[in-house]
Amino acid sequence: MACAIRYSATWISAVADPVIREALLSALGKILEAQFILSTREQLKPFECDGLSVYKALPMVAVLPGTVKEVQAIIRLCHQMKVPLVTRGAGTGLSAGAKPDPEGLLLVLTRLSSILEINSATQTARLQPGVRNLAISEAVKQHGLFYAPDPSSQIACSIGGNIAENAGGVHCLKYGLTIHNVLQVSGFTMAGDPVTIGNGGLDNAGLNLLPLIIGSEGMLMVVTEIMVKLLPLPSQVEVILAAFDSIEKAGQAVSNIIAQGVIPGGLEMMDNNAIRAAEDYAHAGYPRDAAAILLIEIDGSAVNVSEQLQSTRQVLQDSGVTSVKIAKTDTEKALFWKGRKSAFPAVGRLSPDYYCMDGTIPRKSLAEVLGYIHTLSEQYGFAVANVFHAGDGNLHPLILFDANQPGQLESVESMGAKILEKCIEVGGTITGEHGVGLEKIRQMPMQFSDDEISQFHSIKAALDPDNLLNPGKNIPLLKHCQEYRALAKNLQPNQLLIQHEPTA
Amino acid sequence: MQDNAHILQDQVQQAITEQQALCIQGGNSKAFYGFAVQADLLDTSGHSGIIEYEPTELVLRARAGTPLIEINSALKQHQQMLACEPPCFSQSATLGGAVAAGLSGPSRPYRASIQDSVLGCTILNGQAQILGFGGKVMKNVAGYDVSRLMAGSLGCLGVILDVTLKVIPSARAEKSFVFTIEPGNSPAFINDLRKRGLPVSATCQLCAQLMVRFSAGNTEIAELENRLKEHYSFIEWRESQDHQFWEQLREHDHPFFDQASTLWRLSLPADADIYGLADKPEDVLSEWGGSLHWLKTTKSADEIFNHASVNNGQATLFRYPAAQQPATIFQPLAPALEQWHKSLKAAFDPLGIFNPGKMYTQD
Known part of the structure; x- marks a missing residue:
């Protein structure tokens, strides 16, 4: 769930040990200037949650180191004192992966925001974790290059956070996720020992550990430097806006486009509720009466683009499209995308709160799952706006509700759990790009067996034996798995959400 | 087509009981790669067959023992291919072996590596448990990414039972050109080709000859020569008619590899x-x-x-020559990384059953 705003979580009393807290603060004072150590309630309040504000807690202490050396010293201190450590980037995550631990230290890496090197010969950039995603493409544009993964939060989110979550975006279908666009990460183990994964070449020495670290939600190491792969900017980009009178036809068109051998740069779908919200908000020129629209971006060389444009138009006609618009100017292209990229805030205006899902399904099941969501929407009485990365089968249904109405949050969460269950049933996953964090930890036992979850715990114990890095996220405890499975069936999913706040 | 998962599971269980190490073998096409393993054979070649292939989903799932040639042939029928063009080195090469070896072919920088293409896998770990990770969708961030960790693990963490891969549409047309260019200037030249949007899909440099393969739609490839003339009149180049070149390169059948002991x-x-x-x-x-x-x-x-x-x-x-016993085969690891390798090996295979010493002598 994401962005379900305006309602407060349940607080229980703090658990931080005052003796440990004082000792920690005193030791931190020898590493960092006082202004970068935050310990009062007022100072800590802005860091109580990430982009998923329903899960919040004040950390025992938050620190903002400005050098890699300081980061190492802080990690060593936490290791020595056995203090849990949660790493935070820009705080835009949507699964509470960066929710502070009330007994722990919050390591905020936003001050490490330098682009260390841009190498146009090797088409790579070396970055500190606090560099904003969009800032990478902006900085390398002068070399005719770009960094491909582009999550919707790219204006604010940091590359360090992208590493933690294996962030995706609208161009993943063609250019891959973060994992496909990173060559090397360096940082520290929880013992504070330096470790570098990957290298400046395209192959790894030893085990292929980059996929283990990228997407590990800050639970295996702290990353302080990243080398990303850059791609040449395509010489031509065309954006098609295709409207359909039924969701099924739009879904089928997506499969037909892929089947003809074209991999578009982006292939996004929105349903009528999302279209109207986005159009009212961004005035993107979307047809308000369409049941669904597809946004199709085709990029590459001029000849290739023109060839693919022609074949895609034909496929759209054969799939029963009702109207096709091709953006004529760069402004119009940007406008078509603005509607899509602002869909979340646009939908946010329709209702006091919304609940954002992130399930991913095989493309062929699109119509079936959307039909199921529609049925649930009627059963539960909540409107749903559907926005999704259709090319990847990554759904973002936004369930509209009002958290101030007693029982609505619980009801929405149970509807969300049913949607995720359906995603797994058709061969998909509970999370395509937002991560598990705390939000989807109860759904993990729906996707994984106890043996698989035990294997995850063994991996965690192998790399972080004291369980100090971001404890309690991503992988549920085995003793809770049966309970979660039962809860998912009995539709009482909010029962285990106990939030903590220290009495700082 | 045969599902031998439970037979393999029983064999692993027996090895655990008897504390006997196992040498995992698929098609035995890459046994030369890594250290030799002295252990009982665990033959995965019988666990074979494509389980699921949906061309419109760009996804193929097959058992580890499925021959690569069978997979390539199935994909070809639908004008699709494995993005990384993995080498076979023998007709018997299997999908499981290709993934475990982690070797990618000529297209790797321009399309994907073999690990990039892995979407999911089922494995047998060192406790004889059958475990599934990842899935069959392009985006999946639930839990740690164990399936891609298996790529290149040389069977040291577990037995790969089946793999789900993302596949790609084959290019409609291809042409290769030979450019006369000194090796030191080649990377910049290749970057320049790509910045002009020319669809480079593989390169090979030997002395002052750079062979470049271009893959794209029919029109683009038909117009390629004109575009090269427009931009690269200052260097010598010609179209190559050697249509076997890239396969020979990938399979090490190219003369460069002759007598390379x-x-x-x-x-x-x-x-x-x-x-x-x-x-x-x-x-x-x-x-x-x-x-x-x-x-x-x-x-x-x-x-x-x-x-x-x-x-x-x-x-x-x-x-290396069969008679030789090299002390090191793979790049030595920094201390923290070496420790992680040992810990992860123990996390998957606590008794050290699988391929002991295959990657690093101490593993």
Whole structure:
């Protein structure tokens, strides 16, 4: 769930040990200037949650180191004192992966925001974790290059956070996720020992550990430097806006486009509720009466683009499209995308709160799952706006509700759990790009067996034996798995959400 | 088509009971790669067959023992392919072996590596548990990404039972051109081709000859020569008619690899030097835009590993004479990383059943 705003979580009393807290603060004072150590309630309040504000807690202490050396010293201190450590980037995550631990230290890496090197010969950039995603493409544009993964939060989110979550975006279908666009990460183990994964070449020495670290939600190491792969900017980009009178036809068109051998740069779908919200908000020129629209971006060389444009138009006609618009100017292209990229805030205006899902399904099941969501929407009485990365089968249904109405949050969460269950049933996953964090930890036992979850715990114990890095996220405890499975069936999913706040 | 998962599981269970190590083998096409393993054989070749292939989903799932040629043939019928063009080295090569070896072919920098293509897998771990990770969708961030960790693990963590891969549409047309260009200038030249939007899909440099393959739609390939004329009149180039070239390169059937009893493979940043390690320029063949090098040399292993390390890359002693017992085959690891390798090996295979010593002598 994401962005379900305006309602407060349940607080229980703090658990931080005052003796440990004082000792920690005193030791931190020898590493960092006082202004970068935050310990009062007022100072800590802005860091109580990430982009998923329903899960919040004040950390025992938050620190903002400005050098890699300081980061190492802080990690060593936490290791020595056995203090849990949660790493935070820009705080835009949507699964509470960066929710502070009330007994722990919050390591905020936003001050490490330098682009260390841009190498146009090797088409790579070396970055500190606090560099904003969009800032990478902006900085390398002068070399005719770009960094491909582009999550919707790219204006604010940091590359360090992208590493933690294996962030995706609208161009993943063609250019891959973060994992496909990173060559090397360096940082520290929880013992504070330096470790570098990957290298400046395209192959790894030893085990292929980059996929283990990228997407590990800050639970295996702290990353302080990243080398990303850059791609040449395509010489031509065309954006098609295709409207359909039924969701099924739009879904089928997506499969037909892929089947003809074209991999578009982006292939996004929105349903009528999302279209109207986005159009009212961004005035993107979307047809308000369409049941669904597809946004199709085709990029590459001029000849290739023109060839693919022609074949895609034909496929759209054969799939029963009702109207096709091709953006004529760069402004119009940007406008078509603005509607899509602002869909979340646009939908946010329709209702006091919304609940954002992130399930991913095989493309062929699109119509079936959307039909199921529609049925649930009627059963539960909540409107749903559907926005999704259709090319990847990554759904973002936004369930509209009002958290101030007693029982609505619980009801929405149970509807969300049913949607995720359906995603797994058709061969998909509970999370395509937002991560598990705390939000989807109860759904993990729906996707994984106890043996698989035990294997995850063994991996965690192998790399972080004291369980100090971001404890309690991503992988549920085995003793809770049966309970979660039962809860998912009995539709009482909010029962285990106990939030903590220290009495700082 | 046969599902032998439970037979393999029983064999692993028996090995655990008897505390007997196992040497995992698929098609036995890459046994030369890595250290030799002295252990009982666990033959996965019988666990074979494509389980699921949906061309419109761009997804194929097959059992580990499925021959690569069977997979390539199934994909070809639908004008699709494995993005990384993995080498076979023998007709018997299997999907499980290709993934476990983690070797990618000529298209790797321009399409994907084999690990990039892995969407999910089922494994047998060292406790004889059958575990599934990842899935069959392009985006999946639930739990740790164990399926891609299996790619290149050389069977040291577990037995791969089946793999789900993302596949790609084959290009409608292809042409290759030979450019006369000094190796030092090639990476910049290849970057220039790509910045002009020319659809480079593989490169190979030997001395002053750079072969470049272009893959795209019919019109684009038909117009390629005109575009090359427009931009590259200042260098010598011609179209290549050697249609077997890329397959021969991938399979090491190219004459460069003849009589190479000792062959090094170095993965380096494209701007790093390689010729300092060679006795003569013709002992280096470079692929991947200048970031993968095959090297025949008399230099010591220490010198080669050190060169790779200083240049932020890695080296592997890819082939060596059967009689030789090299001390090191893979790039030595930094201390923290070496510790992680040991811990992860123990996390998957606590009794050290699978392929002991295959990757590092101490694993």
